[in-house]
Structures are given as structure tokens and as C-alpha cells.
Amino acid sequence: MDTRISGKTRLLGVIGAPIKHSGSPIMYNFCFDYYGIDCVYLAFECDESQVKDTLAAMRRLNMRGANVTMPCKREVARNMDKLSPAAKLIGAVNTIVNDNGVLTGHITDGMGVVWDLKDHGISIVDKDIVLFGAGGAATAIMVQCALDGAKSVTVFNRGEEGLMKVQKIGENMIADGVSCKMEYHLTEEAELMHDTIRKADVLINATSVGMRPMHEGQSLVSDMTVFHEDLVVYDVIYNPLVTKLMSDAMEHGCKKENVIGGKGMLLWQGAGAFKLYSGLDMPAQELKAFLAKREEEGVEPLQDIAENVPY
Numbered sequence: 574m575d576t577r578i579s580g581k582t583r584l585l586g587v588i589g590a591p592i593k594h595s596g597s598p599i600m601y602n603f604c605f606d607y608y609g610i611d612c613v614y615l616a617f618e619c620d621e622s623q624v625k626d627t628l629a630a631m632r633r634l635n636m637r638g639a640n641v642t643m644p645c646k647r648e649v650a651r652n653m654d655k656l657s658p659a660a661k662l663i664g665a666v667n668t669i670v671n672d673n674g675v676l677t678g679h680i681t682d683g684m685g686v687v688w689d690l691k692d693h694g695i696s697i698v699d700k701d702i703v704l705f706g707a708g709g710a711a712t713a714i715m716v717q718c719a720l721d722g723a724k725s726v727t728v729f730n731r732g733e734e735g736l737m738k739v740q741k742i743g744e745n746m747i748a749d750g751v752s753c754k755m756e757y758h759l760t761e762e763a764e765l766m767h768d769t770i771r772k773a774d775v776l777i778n779a780t781s782v783g784m785r786p787m788h789e790g791q792s793l794v795s796d797m798t799v800f801h802e803d804l805v806v807y808d809v810i811y812n813p814l815v816t817k818l819m820s821d822a823m824e825h826g827c828k829k830e831n832v833i834g835g836k837g838m839l840l841w842q843g844a845g846a847f848k849l850y851s852g853l854d855m856p857a858q859e860l861k862a863f864l865a866k867r868e869e870e871g872v873e874p875l876q877d878i879a880e881n882v883p884y
Contacts, residue, residue, distance in 0.1 A: 583612045584634060585850065588619035588627055588649075589642030597640055600843055603863055607856045612637060624648045631671055638670045638850050640843075646709065653678035659716050662742050665709055668846040679849055682710050683717025685842025686777065686807065692841065692857070693833055695805055698722040700774040705760070705793050707735035710809060711779035712742060719746055719753035727756040727773075729766050729793070731780075760793055770799040776822075778808045783816035792817040797825040809835040 587597045593616070601614040617639075619627045624645050631639060641649045646665040650656065653666060655677040660666050666678030687697055702723050704715055707730035715726050728743075730736040736757050743755040760766060770776050776799075782791050800806070806822040814834050822832045844855035 577606070577611070578613055579611060581611055583637045585612055585614045585637050585639060586617050587614075587640040587642060588617050588624075589645055590618050590620045592616045592618050592642070595642070597843065600840075600860065601847065603860055604847055604851075604855055607859060608851070608853060610851060612850075619645060621645055621648045625652055628652055628669075628676060631669070631676065632674050636671055638668065638846075640846055641667050641669065650678055659683065659713065659720065662716050662745060663709070663712050665713070667842075668849055670849050679846070680713050680716075681842045681845035681849075682713035683715070684845040685838040685840075686714050686809065687717050687721055688841035688844060689833065689837040690775075690805070690807065692837060693830070695775070695831070697775060699724045701725045701772065702727070702775045702777060703766075703770050703773045704728045704777045704779060705782070706730060706779035707732070707739040708779070712739050714777060714779050714809075715739060715755075716742065716746065719743070719751050719755065723753050725754040725756070727758070727769050729758050729760045729762075729769075731760050733759060763795065767794070767796040767799050770794065770804070771801070773804065775805045775807065778806075778810070778816075778818055781810070783808060783813075783818055784810045785812045789813060790817050792821060794818060794821065797821060800825040800827045802826055802828055802831075805831045805833070807833045807835075809838055811835040811839065 585601065587595050595616045598614050598616055605612045621644055646667055649669065650660060650664050650666040654675045657679040660678045660680040663680055665680055668679040668681055670677045670679065690697060697718050700723055702718055702725065704711060704726055707728060715728060718726050728739055736759065740757040758765060782788050782793050800822050804827050806819060806827055808816050808818050810816050811834055814836065819832045819834060823829050840857060840860065844857055847855040
């Protein structure tokens with residue numbers, strides 16, 4: 574019996590479908606226990622058609638907030654009272670904060686990458702970044718890097734339609750006064766792509782290329798000469814833990830400590846949401862130790878710990 578729960582306990586949760594796989598309840602409840610916060614976090618099945626009713630229930634039950642995963646991120650964004658600058662630009666929400674019945678939507682996907690890089694001692698300020706992808710996760714990363722002070726972000730995407738959508742968002746940011754230089758190209762421009770990576774400080778893969786099982790063993794980089802010891806390579810994929818892009822980077826000149834997989838992104842994205850809910854920093858190192866102990870004890874590793882699947 575959990576004697577921590579009282580008549581004053583506030584409720585939070587994660588909404589989406591399917592939702593039983595979510596590791597978010599374990600993560601957030603650990604953090605609430607750590608700080609002694611009188612809140613509890615649960616998972617709720619919710620599809621797009623149920624979003625409005627779910628948001629009404631959040632208000633009625635005075636829930637503190639919720640995380641949002643597939644397929645509800647865009648529908649939630651369309652039904653918020655307020656949106657953060659990043660969520661407004663992207664048109665998607667993964668975190669809802671309830672302040673006395675006023676629901677504000679935030680997006681912390683891009684924050685997860687920036688904070689994870691920072692956790693590895695890497696700043697994106699004044700850096701030239703190459704970004705693969707133009708889906709929801711890639712767009713969030715582009716927006717966050719630009720807002721947080723990157724010198725440039727050059728996006729390469731396989732499809733023209735997605736590229737045009739992300740370009741429109743980038744142009745809106747520039748019109749709003751964001752100083753980051755942005756460019757958009759198709760990955761079929763292979764020579765330009767490889768030359769741009771060669772001159773970049775950070776390469777981020779935010780596509781499914783390399784993901785298990787469908788795309789494992791694949792990479793968008795075919796010229797191994799782009800890798801050098803000063804290049805940081807970040808892959809949002811965490812299954813497998815080491816993708817072909819990552820192994821190629823380490824084999825052909827990148828420092829091992831500068832080649833980073835996406836597992837940490839999941840935790841730091843959740844840290845951004847926890848900060849919004851509580852005003853406190855997530856006890857990240859303690860949470861890492863807790864999760865590592867679970868794995869040592871044979872407990873299945875958490876999946877989608879902060880609901881960060883490309884969408």
C-alpha cells in the first residue's frame with residue numbers, strides 16, 4: 574500500500590495509444606518520491622477522437638499536467654489555451670501544464686537533444702549543425718537548436734514535401750527575429766550533403782534510418798571522409814544502442830565520447846517536462862542509477878521513457 578497518496582495528491586499522466594508500453598509513470602513517480610512531492614503519475618489510453626474529452630477531464634479533475642504521445646500530439650496542440658513558442662512553431666505538443674484551468678502546451682523533444690548534448694559537455698551555441706530529417710522530432714530539434722543559439726542548421730531530408738514544411742517553419746522563425754542561418758536540401762544532393770557535414774560541428778540524425786528492425790544497418794552517410802575528430806555525431810535512435818552511423822563515425826575518425834545515441838534524449842526530454850510541472854530539476858543522475866539497477870536486476874529496460882518517438 575502506498576501511504577504517500579492522500580486527499581491532497583495531484584494527478585498527472587501520459588495520454589496516447591497504445592500506452593501500456595510507456596515508461597513515463599516509473600520515471601516521474603521516482604522523481605516525485607525523490608523530492609517528496611504529493612503527486613502521482615499514471616498512463617491513460619487516448620486516441621485523437623478522445624482528446625477534447627480528455628482535456629475537459631484534466632480541467633475538471635484539476636490535474637497538474639500530462640505528457641502526450643502518438644497519435645495525439647497535433648490534436649492536443651489544436652486544443653490548447655496557450656502554446657509555448659516552440660510548440661506554436663511546430664504545431665505539436667508533448668507536455669501539457671494546467672495552471673488553474675488554463676492549459677498550456679509545450680514541446681520538449683528538441684530540448685531533450687540539447688540537454689543531452691550539454692550532459693555530455695557539448696554546447697550547440699554558435700555551432701554549425703547538420704540535421705537529417707523533417708518529421709516532428711527533427712522539426713523540434715531544428716527549432717530548439719535555433720532558439721538556443723546555434724550558428725546554423727542545415728536540414729537534409731529524403732522527401733520534398735517534408736522539407737517544404739520544415740522550411741516554412743524556419744522562415745517563420747527568421748521573420749520573428751531568430752538569427753540562426755538555415756538551409757534546406759534533399760539528401761539526394763549527396764555531394765553537397767557530405768561537404769556540409771565535413772565542415773559542420775554537429776551532425777544529428779532524426780530519421781528512422783538505422784532503427785531496428787526495419788532500417789538497422791543503414792545510414793544516410795556514404796562518404797566516410799566526412800568524419801573527423803572535432804565532429805559530434807548524435808543519433809536520436811536508441812534501438813539499437815549503436816547504429817551504423819555511430820559505428821562508422823567512431824571507426825573513421827570521430828572521438829568515441831563525441832558519438833552519442835538517443836537513449837539520453839529520452840531522459841532529458843522528460844527532464845524538461847518535469848521542470849515545467851514542478852519548477853525543479855529532475856534528479857537525473859539518481860534516476861540514471863535507478864534505471865541501471867533495474868536493468869542489472871533483469872527488469873525490462875524502459876521504452877519510450879519520455880514518449881519521444883518521431884511523429
